[in-house]
Amino acid sequence: MGGKGLLIVISGPSGAGKGTVCQEYLKRHPETLLSISMTTRAPRKGEIDGVNYYFRDVETFEKLIEEDCFLEYAKVYGNYYGTPKGFVKQKLLSGRDVILEIDIQGALQVKEKFHEGVFIFIVPPTMEELKKRIEGRGSETAEELQRRFNSSFKELQFITRYNYMVINDRVEDAVMKIESIVTAEKCRVERNMSFYSELKGGIDNDLSIFR
Amino acid sequence: MGGKGLLIVISGPSGAGKGTVCQEYLKRHPETLLSISMTTRAPRKGEIDGVNYYFRDVETFEKLIEEDCFLEYAKVYGNYYGTPKGFVKQKLLSGRDVILEIDIQGALQVKEKFHEGVFIFIVPPTMEELKKRIEGRGSETAEELQRRFNSSFKELQFITRYNYMVINDRVEDAVMKIESIVTAEKCRVERNMSFYSELKGGIDNDLSIFR
Numbered sequence: 001m002g003g004k005g006l007l008i009v010i011s012g013p014s015g016a017g018k019g020t021v022c023q024e025y026l027k028r029h030p031e032t033l034l035s036i037s038m039t040t041r042a043p044r045k046g047e048i049d050g051v052n053y054y055f056r057d058v059e060t061f062e063k064l065i066e067e068d069c070f071l072e073y074a075k076v077y078g079n080y081y082g083t084p085k086g087f088v089k090q091k092l093l094s095g096r097d098v099i100l101e102i103d104i105q106g107a108l109q110v111k112e113k114f115h116e117g118v119f120i121f122i123v124p125p126t127m128e129e130l131k132k133r134i135e136g137r138g139s140e141t142a143e144e145l146q147r148r149f150n151s152s153f154k155e156l157q158f159i160t161r162y163n164y165m166v167i168n169d170r171v172e173d174a175v176m177k178i179e180s181i182v183t184a185e186k187c188r189v190e191r192n193m194s195f196y197s198e199l200k201g202g203i204d205n206d207l208s209i210f211r
Numbered sequence: 212m213g214g215k216g217l218l219i220v221i222s223g224p225s226g227a228g229k230g231t232v233c234q235e236y237l238k239r240h241p242e243t244l245l246s247i248s249m250t251t252r253a254p255r256k257g258e259i260d261g262v263n264y265y266f267r268d269v270e271t272f273e274k275l276i277e278e279d280c281f282l283e284y285a286k287v288y289g290n291y292y293g294t295p296k297g298f299v300k301q302k303l304l305s306g307r308d309v310i311l312e313i314d315i316q317g318a319l320q321v322k323e324k325f326h327e328g329v330f331i332f333i334v335p336p337t338m339e340e341l342k343k344r345i346e347g348r349g350s351e352t353a354e355e356l357q358r359r360f361n362s363s364f365k366e367l368q369f370i371t372r373y374n375y376m377v378i379n380d381r382v383e384d385a386v387m388k389i390e391s392i393v394t395a396e397k398c399r400v401e402r403n404m405s406f407y408s409e410l411k412g413g414i415d416n417d418l419s420i421f422r
Contacts, residue, residue, distance in 0.1 A: 124410075153411075164398040165400050176394075177394060177398055180391040180392075181394075181395040183391035183395070184388075184396070187391075188375055189374060189376050196376070200338075
Protein backbone atom coordinates (compact mmCIF):
# COMPACT_ATOMS: atom_id res chain seq x y z
CA MET A 1 0.00 0.00 0.00
CA GLY A 2 1.11 3.55 -0.44
CA GLY A 3 -0.08 6.71 -2.18
CA LYS A 4 -0.37 10.26 -1.12
CA GLY A 5 -3.33 10.09 1.25
CA LEU A 6 -2.85 9.66 4.95
CA LEU A 7 -4.44 6.91 7.05
CA ILE A 8 -5.37 8.68 10.28
CA VAL A 9 -6.10 6.17 13.02
CA ILE A 10 -8.08 7.72 15.87
CA SER A 11 -8.15 5.43 18.84
CA GLY A 12 -8.18 5.43 22.61
CA PRO A 13 -9.98 3.98 25.60
CA SER A 14 -13.74 3.86 25.85
CA GLY A 15 -15.00 7.19 27.18
CA ALA A 16 -12.14 9.29 25.81
CA GLY A 17 -14.48 10.75 23.19
CA LYS A 18 -12.87 9.55 19.97
CA GLY A 19 -16.23 9.42 18.16
CA THR A 20 -17.02 13.07 18.88
CA VAL A 21 -13.55 14.15 17.85
CA CYS A 22 -13.77 12.24 14.55
CA GLN A 23 -17.19 13.63 13.70
CA GLU A 24 -15.98 17.18 14.32
CA TYR A 25 -12.84 16.62 12.26
CA LEU A 26 -14.86 15.23 9.34
CA LYS A 27 -17.25 18.17 9.53
CA ARG A 28 -14.30 20.55 9.10
CA HIS A 29 -12.61 18.38 6.45
CA PRO A 30 -15.29 17.05 4.12
CA GLU A 31 -12.56 15.87 1.71
CA THR A 32 -11.42 13.35 4.33
CA LEU A 33 -13.21 10.00 4.24
CA LEU A 34 -14.33 7.83 7.13
CA SER A 35 -13.56 4.16 6.78
CA ILE A 36 -16.72 2.06 7.04
CA SER A 37 -16.55 -1.23 8.90
CA MET A 38 -17.99 -4.53 7.77
CA THR A 39 -20.07 -6.61 10.17
CA THR A 40 -22.06 -9.82 10.28
CA ARG A 41 -24.53 -8.53 12.84
CA ALA A 42 -28.03 -7.63 11.64
CA PRO A 43 -28.70 -3.99 10.76
CA ARG A 44 -30.51 -2.07 13.49
CA LYS A 45 -33.47 0.10 12.63
CA GLY A 46 -32.40 2.97 10.40
CA GLU A 47 -28.94 1.60 9.68
CA ILE A 48 -28.02 1.62 6.00
CA ASP A 49 -25.66 -0.79 4.23
CA GLY A 50 -22.60 1.11 3.01
CA VAL A 51 -23.28 4.05 5.31
CA ASN A 52 -23.22 2.77 8.88
CA TYR A 53 -21.67 -0.58 8.04
CA TYR A 54 -21.27 -3.01 5.20
CA PHE A 55 -23.65 -5.76 6.31
CA ARG A 56 -22.50 -9.18 5.11
CA ASP A 57 -23.21 -12.79 6.07
CA VAL A 58 -20.76 -14.94 8.03
CA GLU A 59 -19.76 -16.97 4.98
CA THR A 60 -18.75 -13.87 3.00
CA PHE A 61 -16.91 -12.40 5.98
CA GLU A 62 -14.91 -15.56 6.63
CA LYS A 63 -14.02 -15.86 2.95
CA LEU A 64 -12.67 -12.27 3.09
CA ILE A 65 -10.65 -13.15 6.18
CA GLU A 66 -9.07 -16.06 4.31
CA GLU A 67 -8.24 -13.76 1.42
CA ASP A 68 -6.51 -11.30 3.80
CA CYS A 69 -8.97 -8.55 2.89
CA PHE A 70 -9.06 -6.89 6.32
CA LEU A 71 -6.76 -4.35 7.91
CA GLU A 72 -8.13 -5.71 11.19
CA TYR A 73 -11.09 -7.74 12.40
CA ALA A 74 -12.48 -9.16 15.60
CA LYS A 75 -15.35 -11.32 16.79
CA VAL A 76 -17.42 -9.63 19.49
CA TYR A 77 -20.36 -11.44 21.13
CA GLY A 78 -20.57 -13.82 18.19
CA ASN A 79 -20.49 -11.15 15.47
CA TYR A 80 -17.61 -10.25 13.22
CA TYR A 81 -16.47 -6.66 12.77
CA GLY A 82 -13.65 -5.62 10.46
CA THR A 83 -12.04 -2.91 8.35
CA PRO A 84 -11.95 -3.87 4.65
CA LYS A 85 -8.54 -3.13 3.17
CA GLY A 86 -9.73 -2.39 -0.37
CA PHE A 87 -11.64 0.83 0.28
CA VAL A 88 -8.85 2.31 2.39
CA LYS A 89 -6.15 1.35 -0.10
CA GLN A 90 -8.04 2.73 -3.09
CA LYS A 91 -8.80 6.07 -1.45
CA LEU A 92 -5.26 6.55 -0.15
CA LEU A 93 -3.88 5.84 -3.62
CA SER A 94 -6.19 8.47 -5.09
CA GLY A 95 -4.72 11.00 -2.62
CA ARG A 96 -7.59 11.18 -0.14
CA ASP A 97 -7.02 11.00 3.60
CA VAL A 98 -8.96 8.27 5.39
CA ILE A 99 -9.94 8.29 9.06
CA LEU A 100 -10.28 5.09 10.99
CA GLU A 101 -12.08 5.40 14.32
CA ILE A 102 -11.23 2.23 16.13
CA ASP A 103 -10.68 0.60 19.51
CA ILE A 104 -7.21 -0.17 20.77
CA GLN A 105 -7.09 -3.86 19.85
CA GLY A 106 -8.09 -2.97 16.29
CA ALA A 107 -5.59 -0.12 16.04
CA LEU A 108 -2.74 -2.40 17.09
CA GLN A 109 -3.71 -4.88 14.36
CA VAL A 110 -3.78 -2.08 11.79
CA LYS A 111 -0.32 -0.98 12.89
CA GLU A 112 1.04 -4.44 12.13
CA LYS A 113 -0.25 -4.26 8.57
CA PHE A 114 0.08 -0.59 7.79
CA HIS A 115 2.88 1.04 9.70
CA GLU A 116 2.72 4.23 7.59
CA GLY A 117 -0.56 5.15 9.25
CA VAL A 118 -0.67 7.96 11.79
CA PHE A 119 -1.69 6.51 15.14
CA ILE A 120 -3.36 8.98 17.47
CA PHE A 121 -4.38 8.08 21.01
CA ILE A 122 -7.20 10.20 22.42
CA VAL A 123 -7.03 10.57 26.21
CA PRO A 124 -9.36 12.20 28.70
CA PRO A 125 -7.91 15.20 30.56
CA THR A 126 -8.26 13.37 33.91
CA MET A 127 -9.46 9.99 35.16
CA GLU A 128 -12.20 11.83 37.04
CA GLU A 129 -13.45 13.17 33.71
CA LEU A 130 -13.26 9.69 32.17
CA LYS A 131 -15.42 8.43 35.02
CA LYS A 132 -17.99 11.17 34.37
CA ARG A 133 -18.11 10.39 30.65
CA ILE A 134 -18.55 6.67 31.27
CA GLU A 135 -21.32 7.40 33.78
CA GLY A 136 -23.01 9.81 31.42
CA ARG A 137 -23.50 7.14 28.78
CA GLY A 138 -26.61 5.46 30.10
CA SER A 139 -28.23 3.50 32.81
CA GLU A 140 -25.73 0.76 33.52
CA THR A 141 -25.22 -0.75 36.96
CA ALA A 142 -22.35 0.30 39.20
CA GLU A 143 -20.67 -3.04 38.44
CA GLU A 144 -20.90 -2.54 34.70
CA LEU A 145 -19.60 1.01 34.99
CA GLN A 146 -16.76 -0.18 37.15
CA ARG A 147 -15.86 -2.91 34.65
CA ARG A 148 -15.88 -0.41 31.79
CA PHE A 149 -13.76 2.06 33.74
CA ASN A 150 -11.23 -0.61 34.74
CA SER A 151 -11.01 -1.72 31.14
CA SER A 152 -10.40 1.86 29.91
CA PHE A 153 -7.82 2.34 32.62
CA LYS A 154 -5.95 -0.78 31.61
CA GLU A 155 -6.05 0.22 27.96
CA LEU A 156 -4.12 3.41 28.74
CA GLN A 157 -0.91 1.39 28.85
CA PHE A 158 -1.06 0.86 25.09
CA ILE A 159 -0.38 4.55 24.54
CA THR A 160 3.31 3.74 24.01
CA ARG A 161 2.42 1.95 20.77
CA TYR A 162 0.99 5.15 19.27
CA ASN A 163 2.68 8.10 17.56
CA TYR A 164 0.64 10.90 19.11
CA MET A 165 -1.37 11.61 22.22
CA VAL A 166 -4.19 14.16 22.05
CA ILE A 167 -5.91 15.25 25.24
CA ASN A 168 -9.62 15.59 24.61
CA ASP A 169 -10.51 18.38 27.01
CA ARG A 170 -12.28 20.74 24.60
CA VAL A 171 -13.27 18.99 21.35
CA GLU A 172 -12.23 21.99 19.18
CA ASP A 173 -8.74 21.97 20.70
CA ALA A 174 -8.39 18.24 20.11
CA VAL A 175 -9.48 18.66 16.49
CA MET A 176 -7.03 21.52 15.95
CA LYS A 177 -4.24 19.30 17.24
CA ILE A 178 -5.23 16.53 14.85
CA GLU A 179 -5.21 19.07 12.02
CA SER A 180 -1.66 20.07 12.96
CA ILE A 181 -0.61 16.42 13.15
CA VAL A 182 -1.99 15.76 9.65
CA THR A 183 -0.23 18.85 8.23
CA ALA A 184 3.03 17.91 9.96
CA GLU A 185 2.90 14.28 8.84
CA LYS A 186 2.52 15.45 5.25
CA CYS A 187 5.79 17.36 5.69
CA ARG A 188 7.71 14.32 6.92
CA VAL A 189 10.76 13.73 4.74
CA GLU A 190 9.98 10.03 4.14
CA ARG A 191 6.59 11.00 2.70
CA ASN A 192 8.17 13.51 0.30
CA MET A 193 10.89 11.63 -1.49
CA SER A 194 9.04 12.03 -4.78
CA PHE A 195 9.11 15.84 -4.46
CA TYR A 196 12.80 15.63 -3.69
CA SER A 197 13.46 13.60 -6.86
CA GLU A 198 11.35 16.01 -8.89
CA LEU A 199 13.24 18.99 -7.47
CA LYS A 200 16.57 17.47 -8.45
CA GLY A 201 15.37 16.08 -11.78
CA GLY A 202 16.30 17.94 -14.93
CA ILE A 203 19.23 19.60 -13.21
CA ASP A 204 21.30 16.49 -12.63
CA ASN A 205 22.83 16.55 -16.09
CA ASP A 206 23.32 20.26 -16.42
CA LEU A 207 24.49 22.12 -13.37
CA SER A 208 25.96 24.97 -15.44
CA ILE A 209 22.98 27.27 -15.36
CA PHE A 210 24.79 30.55 -14.78
CA ARG A 211 26.55 30.66 -18.17
CA MET B 212 19.39 17.50 28.10
CA GLY B 213 15.61 17.43 28.27
CA GLY B 214 12.76 19.59 29.49
CA LYS B 215 9.51 20.67 27.99
CA GLY B 216 10.67 23.16 25.38
CA LEU B 217 11.31 22.12 21.81
CA LEU B 218 14.58 22.69 19.95
CA ILE B 219 13.45 23.65 16.44
CA VAL B 220 16.31 23.35 13.99
CA ILE B 221 15.63 25.29 10.79
CA SER B 222 18.13 24.39 8.14
CA GLY B 223 18.50 23.92 4.40
CA PRO B 224 20.65 24.91 1.47
CA SER B 225 21.81 28.45 0.87
CA GLY B 226 19.09 30.35 -0.97
CA ALA B 227 16.16 28.33 0.39
CA GLY B 228 15.14 31.26 2.56
CA LYS B 229 15.56 29.82 6.04
CA GLY B 230 16.42 33.22 7.52
CA THR B 231 13.21 34.86 6.29
CA VAL B 232 11.13 31.92 7.49
CA CYS B 233 12.71 32.06 10.97
CA GLN B 234 12.21 35.80 11.32
CA GLU B 235 8.54 35.47 10.38
CA TYR B 236 8.03 32.57 12.78
CA LEU B 237 9.65 34.52 15.63
CA LYS B 238 7.49 37.56 14.86
CA ARG B 239 4.38 35.41 15.27
CA HIS B 240 5.74 33.54 18.32
CA PRO B 241 7.53 36.06 20.52
CA GLU B 242 7.69 33.44 23.31
CA THR B 243 10.06 31.36 21.16
CA LEU B 244 13.73 32.24 21.49
CA LEU B 245 16.37 32.41 18.80
CA SER B 246 19.65 30.79 19.70
CA ILE B 247 22.55 33.24 19.37
CA SER B 248 25.81 31.98 17.96
CA MET B 249 29.26 32.66 19.33
CA THR B 250 32.04 33.82 17.02
CA THR B 251 35.66 34.89 17.12
CA ARG B 252 35.32 37.28 14.19
CA ALA B 253 35.29 41.01 14.90
CA PRO B 254 31.88 42.71 15.25
CA ARG B 255 30.79 44.60 12.14
CA LYS B 256 29.45 48.11 12.42
CA GLY B 257 26.18 48.07 14.36
CA GLU B 258 26.50 44.50 15.62
CA ILE B 259 25.90 44.09 19.33
CA ASP B 260 27.40 41.43 21.59
CA GLY B 261 24.64 39.14 22.87
CA VAL B 262 22.21 40.25 20.17
CA ASN B 263 23.77 39.42 16.80
CA TYR B 264 26.47 37.16 18.19
CA TYR B 265 28.44 36.53 21.33
CA PHE B 266 31.81 37.96 20.34
CA ARG B 267 34.68 36.14 22.07
CA ASP B 268 38.42 35.77 21.51
CA VAL B 269 39.98 32.61 20.09
CA GLU B 270 41.39 31.53 23.46
CA THR B 271 37.97 31.63 25.12
CA PHE B 272 36.33 29.84 22.18
CA GLU B 273 38.89 27.03 22.16
CA LYS B 274 38.59 26.59 25.90
CA LEU B 275 34.80 26.18 25.44
CA ILE B 276 35.39 23.62 22.69
CA GLU B 277 37.58 21.61 25.06
CA GLU B 278 34.89 21.76 27.72
CA ASP B 279 32.29 20.43 25.24
CA CYS B 280 30.24 23.61 25.55
CA PHE B 281 29.00 23.69 21.93
CA LEU B 282 26.10 21.92 20.27
CA GLU B 283 28.07 22.47 17.07
CA TYR B 284 30.91 24.64 15.84
CA ALA B 285 32.96 25.21 12.70
CA LYS B 286 35.91 27.25 11.53
CA VAL B 287 35.09 29.31 8.44
CA TYR B 288 37.78 31.45 6.75
CA GLY B 289 39.84 31.41 9.94
CA ASN B 290 37.01 32.39 12.29
CA TYR B 291 35.15 30.14 14.70
CA TYR B 292 31.36 30.03 14.81
CA GLY B 293 29.38 27.88 17.23
CA THR B 294 26.15 27.32 19.14
CA PRO B 295 26.71 27.45 22.91
CA LYS B 296 24.94 24.55 24.62
CA GLY B 297 24.22 26.33 27.91
CA PHE B 298 21.70 28.89 26.66
CA VAL B 299 19.73 26.32 24.67
CA LYS B 300 19.69 23.80 27.52
CA GLN B 301 18.60 26.34 30.12
CA LYS B 302 15.76 27.73 28.02
CA LEU B 303 14.44 24.30 27.01
CA LEU B 304 14.42 23.22 30.65
CA SER B 305 12.39 26.31 31.56
CA GLY B 306 9.81 25.22 28.97
CA ARG B 307 10.67 27.70 26.20
CA ASP B 308 11.03 26.65 22.59
CA VAL B 309 14.34 27.58 20.99
CA ILE B 310 14.94 28.06 17.26
CA LEU B 311 18.28 27.33 15.73
CA GLU B 312 18.79 28.71 12.21
CA ILE B 313 21.76 26.86 10.92
CA ASP B 314 23.50 25.47 7.84
CA ILE B 315 23.42 21.79 7.03
CA GLN B 316 26.84 20.86 8.40
CA GLY B 317 25.90 22.49 11.71
CA ALA B 318 22.47 20.86 11.85
CA LEU B 319 23.99 17.40 11.38
CA GLN B 320 26.37 18.05 14.27
CA VAL B 321 23.45 19.17 16.47
CA LYS B 322 21.57 15.99 15.58
CA GLU B 323 24.46 13.89 16.89
CA LYS B 324 24.29 15.63 20.27
CA PHE B 325 20.60 16.36 20.58
CA HIS B 326 18.49 13.83 18.78
CA GLU B 327 15.26 15.07 20.44
CA GLY B 328 15.41 18.24 18.38
CA VAL B 329 12.99 18.76 15.51
CA PHE B 330 14.99 18.95 12.29
CA ILE B 331 13.31 20.89 9.51
CA PHE B 332 14.78 21.18 6.03
CA ILE B 333 13.65 24.24 4.09
CA VAL B 334 13.62 23.71 0.32
CA PRO B 335 12.93 26.05 -2.57
CA PRO B 336 9.84 25.18 -4.67
CA THR B 337 12.01 24.66 -7.78
CA MET B 338 15.69 24.77 -8.66
CA GLU B 339 14.86 27.65 -11.01
CA GLU B 340 13.58 29.60 -8.00
CA LEU B 341 16.71 28.71 -6.02
CA LYS B 342 18.79 30.10 -8.90
CA LYS B 343 16.79 33.35 -8.84
CA ARG B 344 17.20 33.72 -5.09
CA ILE B 345 20.93 33.12 -5.26
CA GLU B 346 21.23 35.66 -8.10
CA GLY B 347 19.14 38.18 -6.19
CA ARG B 348 21.59 38.28 -3.32
CA GLY B 349 24.15 40.66 -4.73
CA SER B 350 26.75 41.38 -7.28
CA GLU B 351 28.78 38.19 -7.39
CA THR B 352 30.44 36.90 -10.53
CA ALA B 353 28.89 34.14 -12.62
CA GLU B 354 31.54 31.77 -11.29
CA GLU B 355 30.74 32.60 -7.68
CA LEU B 356 27.01 32.23 -8.31
CA GLN B 357 27.60 28.92 -10.02
CA ARG B 358 29.71 27.68 -7.10
CA ARG B 359 27.03 28.69 -4.62
CA PHE B 360 24.32 27.03 -6.66
CA ASN B 361 26.28 23.81 -7.05
CA SER B 362 26.93 23.74 -3.35
CA SER B 363 23.21 24.23 -2.54
CA PHE B 364 22.32 21.55 -5.03
CA LYS B 365 24.72 19.06 -3.45
CA GLU B 366 23.43 19.90 0.01
CA LEU B 367 19.93 18.76 -0.98
CA GLN B 368 21.00 15.15 -0.54
CA PHE B 369 21.19 15.61 3.23
CA ILE B 370 17.41 15.99 3.39
CA THR B 371 17.15 12.31 4.37
CA ARG B 372 18.79 13.13 7.73
CA TYR B 373 15.97 15.50 8.64
CA ASN B 374 12.52 14.86 10.11
CA TYR B 375 10.53 17.33 8.04
CA MET B 376 10.70 19.06 4.67
CA VAL B 377 9.01 22.43 4.25
CA ILE B 378 8.73 23.96 0.80
CA ASN B 379 9.35 27.69 1.01
CA ASP B 380 7.14 28.97 -1.77
CA ARG B 381 5.13 31.58 0.14
CA VAL B 382 6.76 32.47 3.47
CA GLU B 383 3.40 32.51 5.32
CA ASP B 384 2.61 28.96 4.17
CA ALA B 385 6.04 27.75 5.25
CA VAL B 386 5.59 29.36 8.67
CA MET B 387 2.14 27.79 9.09
CA LYS B 388 3.63 24.40 8.36
CA ILE B 389 6.32 24.94 10.97
CA GLU B 390 3.61 25.94 13.45
CA SER B 391 1.80 22.66 12.73
CA ILE B 392 5.02 20.70 13.09
CA VAL B 393 5.68 22.29 16.50
CA THR B 394 2.11 21.58 17.69
CA ALA B 395 2.29 17.99 16.41
CA GLU B 396 5.70 17.33 17.95
CA LYS B 397 4.35 18.45 21.33
CA CYS B 398 1.67 15.75 20.97
CA ARG B 399 4.19 12.97 20.32
CA VAL B 400 3.71 10.18 22.84
CA GLU B 401 7.38 10.04 23.83
CA ARG B 402 7.25 13.73 24.80
CA ASN B 403 4.18 13.16 27.00
CA MET B 404 5.08 10.31 29.26
CA SER B 405 4.88 12.60 32.29
CA PHE B 406 1.25 13.45 31.49
CA TYR B 407 0.53 9.76 31.13
CA SER B 408 2.01 9.02 34.58
CA GLU B 409 0.08 11.92 36.05
CA LEU B 410 -3.16 10.70 34.47
CA LYS B 411 -2.69 7.25 35.97
CA GLY B 412 -1.34 8.46 39.30
CA GLY B 413 -3.66 8.49 42.27
CA ILE B 414 -5.86 5.87 40.65
CA ASP B 415 -3.35 3.02 40.63
CA ASN B 416 -4.11 1.97 44.17
CA ASP B 417 -7.84 2.50 44.11
CA LEU B 418 -9.71 1.52 41.00
CA SER B 419 -12.99 1.12 42.85
CA ILE B 420 -14.38 4.55 42.20
CA PHE B 421 -17.97 3.57 41.40
CA ARG B 422 -18.79 2.31 44.90
